[in-house]
Amino acid sequence: xxxxxxxxxxxxxxxxxxxxxxxxxxxxxxxxxxxxxxxxxxxxxxxxxxxxxxxxxxxxxxxxxxxxxxxxxxxxxxxxxxxxxxxxxxxxxxxxxxxxxxxxxxxxxxxxxxxxxxxxxxxxxxxxxxxxxxxxxxxxxxxxxxxxxxxxxxxx
Numbered sequence: 783x784x785x786x787x788x789x790x791x792x793x794x795x796x797x798x799x800x801x802x803x804x805x806x807x808x809x810x811x812x813x814x815x816x817x818x819x820x821x822x823x824x825x826x827x828x829x830x831x832x833x834x835x836x837x838x839x840x841x842x843x844x845x846x847x848x849x850x851x852x853x854x855x856x857x858x859x860x861x862x863x864x865x866x867x868x869x870x871x872x873x874x875x876x877x878x879x880x881x882x883x884x885x886x887x888x889x890x891x892x893x894x895x896x897x898x899x900x901x902x903x904x905x906x907x908x909x910x911x912x913x914x915x916x917x918x919x920x921x922x923x924x925x926x927x928x929x930x931x932x933x934x935x936x937x938x
Contacts (some may be wrong), residue, residue, distance in 0.1 A: 801823065801827060801829065802821075802823070802829060802872060802885060804872065804873050804874055805871055805872075805873060806871065806872065807869040807870065807871045807892065808821035808822065808823060808829075808869060808870060808871075808872065809821060809822050809867070809868075809869050810822075810865040810866065810867070810868055810869070810870055811828055812828075813858065813861050813862045813865055813866065814830070814858075815838055815840060815854065815857065815858045815861070816838025816839065816854070816857030816858050816860065816861045816901060816906050816907055817832060817833045817836055817837060817838040817857075817861070817901070817907055818830065818831065818832050818833070818884065819831055819861065819865055821870065821872070829885050830883070830884045830885065831872065831884065831885050831886075831887050831889065832880055832882075832884040832885065832886055832887070833887065833888070833889060833897065833898045833901070833907075834875055834886045834887060834888055834898065834911075834915045834917075834918075835888070835898055835909065835910065835911045835915065835916070835917075835918050835919060835922050836898050836901060836902055836907040836908065836909060836910055836922060837907060837908055837909075837910035838854070838857040838858075838861070838901060838906055838907040838908075839853045839854035839857050839936070840854045853906075853935065853936050856906065856935070857901075857906040857907065857935075860901070860904070860906045860935075861901065861906070864891065864897070864900075865897075868891065868892065869891075869892050870889040870890060870891060870892075870897065871889070871890040871892075872885075872887040872888070872889055872890075873887065873888045873889075873890070874886065874887055874888070875888070875914070875915035875916075875917050876914040876915055877914060877915055886915060888917075888918065896921075898918065898922065899918070899921055899922060899925050902922050902925040902926050902929060903925035903926075903928050903929050904929065904934055904935055905929040905932075905934040905935015905936045905937050905938070906935045906936070908926055908936070909922040909923055909925075909926050
């Protein structure tokens with residue numbers, strides 16, 4: 783079993799690195815919720831992206847584990863308005879994928895806005911860091927404190 787996992791992660795890493803490049807802009811093709819969306823390559827390949835270091839409320843029920851949460855619909859609408867038919871530049875941290883096969887990334891809008899931070903500072907997501915992907919934990923913590931102080935989004 784252990785060797786199968788190692789093989790899977792090795793294959794995933796090689797496949798992933800061959801498909802998505804860091805600091806490259808990709809077109810957003812679909813928004814799943816406030817912290818997850820799909821990008822499309824020039825070859826029309828789609829990849830599911832999960833923003834690192836933050837967590838937005840769930841906008842719909844997913845099985846028994848993930849239930850629709852307060853402010854989930856608002857977080858998805860906010861993310862959709864920011865991302866629909868736009869391009870994002872992706873950067874990465876230590877881990878490239880999560881246990882669900884999603885690509886873990888930090889995203890930047892074409893105007894330079896750091897999406898992960900922007901969602902937190904506007905109250906549409908909270909800090910949720912998981913080592914070893916902790917590159918911006920201080921940035922996100924400061925953004926959440928600011929959102930709470932301004933009483934925006936979730937903190938109204």
